[in-house]
Amino acid sequence: xxxxxxxxxxxxxxxxxxxxxxxxxxxxxxxxxxxxxxxxxxxxxxxxxxxxxxxxxxxxxxxxxxxxxxxxxxxxxxxxxxxxxxxxxxxxxxxxxxxxxxxxxxxxxxxxxxxxxxxxxxxxxxxxxxxxxxxxxxxxxxxxxxxxxxxxxxxxxxxx
Amino acid sequence: xxxxxxxxxxxxxxxxxxxxxxxxxxxxxxxxxxxxxxxxxxxxxxxxxxxxxxxxxxxxxxxxxxxxxxxxxxxxxxxxxxxxxxxxxxxxxxxxxxxxxxxxxxxxxxxxxxxxxxxxxxxxxxxxxxxxxxxxxxxxxxxxxxxxxxxxxxxxxxxxxxxxxxxxxxxxxxxxxxxxxxxxxxxxxxxxxxxxxxxxxxxxxxxxxxxxxxxxxxxxxxxxxxxxxxxxxxxxxxxxxxxxxxxxxxxxxxxxxxxxxxxxxxxxxxxxxxxxxxxxxxxxxxxxxxxxxxxxxxxxxxxxxxxxxxxxxxxxxxxxxxxxxxxxxxxxxxxxxxxxxxxxxxxxxxxxxxxxxxxxxxxxxxxxxxxxxxxxxxxxxxxxxxxxxxxxxxxxxxxxxxxxxxxxxxxxxxxxxxxxxxxxxxxxxxxxxxxxxxxxxxxxxxxxxxxxxxxxxxxxxxxxxxxxxxxxxxxxxxxxxxxxxxxxxxxxxxxxxxxxxxxxxxxxxxxxxxxxxxxxxxxxxxxxxxxxxxxxxxxxxxxxxxxxxxxxxxxxxxxxxxxxxx
Ligand SMILES: Cc1ncc(C[n+]2csc(CCOP(=O)(O)OP(=O)(O)O)c2C)c(N)n1
Ligand SMILES: [Mg+2]
Numbered sequence: 001x002x003x004x005x006x007x008x009x010x011x012x013x014x015x016x017x018x019x020x021x022x023x024x025x026x027x028x029x030x031x032x033x034x035x036x037x038x039x040x041x042x043x044x045x046x047x048x049x050x051x052x053x054x055x056x057x058x059x060x061x062x063x064x065x066x067x068x069x070x071x072x073x074x075x076x077x078x079x080x081x082x083x084x085x086x087x088x089x090x091x092x093x094x095x096x097x098x099x100x101x102x103x104x105x106x107x108x109x110x111x112x113x114x115x116x117x118x119x120x121x122x123x124x125x126x127x128x129x130x131x132x133x134x135x136x137x138x139x140x141x142x143x144x145x146x147x148x149x150x151x152x153x154x155x156x157x158x159x160x
Numbered sequence: 161x162x163x164x165x166x167x168x169x170x171x172x173x174x175x176x177x178x179x180x181x182x183x184x185x186x187x188x189x190x191x192x193x194x195x196x197x198x199x200x201x202x203x204x205x206x207x208x209x210x211x212x213x214x215x216x217x218x219x220x221x222x223x224x225x226x227x228x229x230x231x232x233x234x235x236x237x238x239x240x241x242x243x244x245x246x247x248x249x250x251x252x253x254x255x256x257x258x259x260x261x262x263x264x265x266x267x268x269x270x271x272x273x274x275x276x277x278x279x280x281x282x283x284x285x286x287x288x289x290x291x292x293x294x295x296x297x298x299x300x301x302x303x304x305x306x307x308x309x310x311x312x313x314x315x316x317x318x319x320x321x322x323x324x325x326x327x328x329x330x331x332x333x334x335x336x337x338x339x340x341x342x343x344x345x346x347x348x349x350x351x352x353x354x355x356x357x358x359x360x361x362x363x364x365x366x367x368x369x370x371x372x373x374x375x376x377x378x379x380x381x382x383x384x385x386x387x388x389x390x391x392x393x394x395x396x397x398x399x400x401x402x403x404x405x406x407x408x409x410x411x412x413x414x415x416x417x418x419x420x421x422x423x424x425x426x427x428x429x430x431x432x433x434x435x436x437x438x439x440x441x442x443x444x445x446x447x448x449x450x451x452x453x454x455x456x457x458x459x460x461x462x463x464x465x466x467x468x469x470x471x472x473x474x475x476x477x478x479x480x481x482x483x484x485x486x487x488x489x490x491x492x493x494x495x496x497x498x499x500x501x502x503x504x505x506x507x508x509x510x511x512x513x514x515x516x517x518x519x520x521x522x523x524x525x526x527x528x529x530x531x532x533x534x535x536x537x538x539x540x541x542x543x544x545x546x547x548x549x550x551x552x553x554x555x556x557x558x559x560x561x562x563x564x565x566x567x568x569x570x571x572x573x574x575x576x577x578x579x580x581x582x583x584x585x586x587x588x589x590x591x592x593x594x595x596x597x598x599x600x601x602x603x604x605x606x607x608x609x610x611x612x613x614x615x616x617x618x619x620x621x622x623x624x625x626x627x628x629x630x631x632x633x634x635x636x637x638x639x640x641x642x643x644x645x646x647x648x649x650x651x652x653x654x655x656x657x658x659x660x661x662x663x664x665x666x667x668x669x670x671x672x673x674x675x676x677x678x679x680x681x682x683x684x685x686x687x688x689x690x691x692x693x694x695x696x697x698x699x700x701x702x703x704x705x706x707x708x709x710x711x712x713x714x715x716x717x718x719x720x721x722x723x724x725x726x
Contacts, residue, residue: 018282055472065464
């Protein structure tokens with residue numbers, strides 16, 4: 001099962017390698033990882049997507065929590081949440097495919113962020129599956145380069 | 161505020177923590193610190209190898225329960241300490257390791273004797289720090305001690321760049337440390353305690369499975385009270401020895417790979433396993449699906465990651481062992497459901513079954529005339545020290561025989577490398593223990609292989625008038641590995657025959673110690689007596705039955721009931 005885990009940690013040198021070292025050392029897998037400062041500059045938020053059965057996910061969250069620099073660990077996928085990922089895709093866009101590419105981008109509510117005579121760079125945001133979908137559709141047209149951010153996620157506010 | 165140098169501030173931090181003895185080895189990056197130490201009342205024990213420094217600090221920590229401190233220089237000094245840091249980490253021993261580092265402007269430049277020791281030790285320390293700014297120095301050291309000794313203890317390394325230590329700093333008054341992100345759970349959840357106690361009252365075949373956590377949290381009395389109150393048999397891990405009196409009728413001795421037949425059978429047939437400060441290590445459980453297959457499992461541990469890591473636990477209790485056991489004892493003392501006589505009597509049939517297992521296969525060995533059996537040496541050590549010595553060990557067969565045949569009745573009289581199994585641990589650890597308790601007899605039970613890994617510390621023992629005794633069970637083999645080869649590799653003794661071994665008697669003399677040798681059983685007692693009566697470091701070289709094996713043995717990956725017996 002896929003789990004999205006959100007980790008608040010001290011924004012200090014070496015903290016990220018404590019997290020990644022934990023995963024490599026204990027053989028847990030990381031599908032994606034993204035990290036940046038929170039509102040409080042001394043604290044970072046790290047979102048990681050991992051896979052494992054219940055026992056493994058329990059170990060992962062406990063082991064993360066055990067790191068001294070980790071403040072809070074939440075398995076966001078335990079409840080309702082929104083997740084987003086952004087991708088930049090450089091796709092071949094020559095005379096005969098330009099219109100087709102633009103149509104696809106439009107359907108995915110993407111944006112063209114860079115144009116060259118033979119290619120577009122496209123920005124698309126959405127769930128990991130939406131990002132995967134546009135990649136799959138553009139692939140036959142000719143993707144030259146992609147860069148993905150990895151997933152970030154946030155629990156939904158309580159409806160009450 | 162009056163300013164003092166960084167190195168003076170560090171020494172003051174050590175004094176603040178009550179540190180009297182540290183173990184160190186100097187180098188360019190820590191000259192300032194050694195210089196400041198000279199003006200203090202703290203003794204630096206100058207070891208002969210940095211691994212020895214950290215093991216000695218570890219030995220001191222295990223026997224006292226205090227934080228051990230080692231001081232190493234940058235680069236090779238720090239890396240030499242790594243094996244010993246990992247040793248302490250695996251066994252949850254509180255240490256603060258201070259390492260010198262090149263000056264901050266040089267960090268990252270591959271400067272002379274620079275290594276990223278914080279990076280190297282990240283996976284084998286509880287936490288570590290590189291102090292880049294002198295104004296963080298005092299707070300970092302205080303935090304390091306706090307982290308090392310609280311929660312599940314462990315080694316904490318503080319890397320100290322030379323320029324940081326040389327700066328002038330304030331020394332603010334110490335305030336209680338509160339860390340938002342680090343708050344170990346000491347108090348058990350009352351609901352879980354009640355659930356556990358009620359379960360215990362229903363059990364017919366309960367077993368207490370006791371690990372090093374009981375020693376670390378000084379919970380032996382609470383544990384003993386619980387076991388006796390409810391008449392529950394107790395087995396201990398290698399790390400838990402001494403957590404319950406080994407000569408108590410309820411003690412089944414050690415469990416696991418080289419545990420007693422009784423203990424392994426009892427766990428396999430129990431309907432309730434109460435794990436206290438133990439971590440279901442593979443050397444204890446054997447094949448996991450066959451471990452305690454009929455038992456409900458209660459697990460008390462201060463580290464949530466230990467719970468349900470290897471074995472699914474039914475009633476987890478995250479707490480300090482001492483607090484949890486106190487709460488359980490209190491529950492039984494006040495519960496109207498608990499009738500002591502009745503519960504004690506209800507366990508009698510179970511204790512009888514256990515007694516029959518012991519009768520069938522007691523811990524034993526075959527006597528062979530005047531050949532020295534290693535088990536006999538340990539029995540004699542136990543007898544002649546009245547079970548009261550501090551025993552450290554090396555690793556291998558010697559370690560297992562010591563664990564099996566010395567009767568540990570008290571906590572903190574046993575220091576052995578359990579989790580990492582580090583050959584070379586015993587001698588420096590013995591020195592650390594002896595520095596803490598000069599009046600106690602401290603014996604390193606050693607193998608001829610392991611003792612050579614830190615033999616240089618004989619000089620340290622001699623320099624500090626620290627008369628430890630070393631009992632080498634000399635089989636002229638890397639015996640434990642040879643045993644595996646005998647049993648599972650067709651007796652192909654690849655890499656385990658020590659073709660050249662020093663004459664340990666002469667070696668002892670070369671270091672200014674005393675060397676004694678016994679080659680016959682009839683000489684063993686006299687040698688031990690002489691060693692104990694000598695006010696000097698002594699090596700006892702016991703030439704033992706060469707191919708003696710440690711039994712019982714659960715082959716790796718087998719169920720713990722599939723024991724090879726004597
Ligand atoms: C540093 C280190 N290297 C290798 C091993 C693997 N090992 C475990 S026991 C053992 C043999 C130890 O020989 P000795 O000290 O003579 O003890 P004996 O088993 O013969 O009593 C070895 C090589 C180890 N535990 N530690
Ligand atoms: Mg040997």
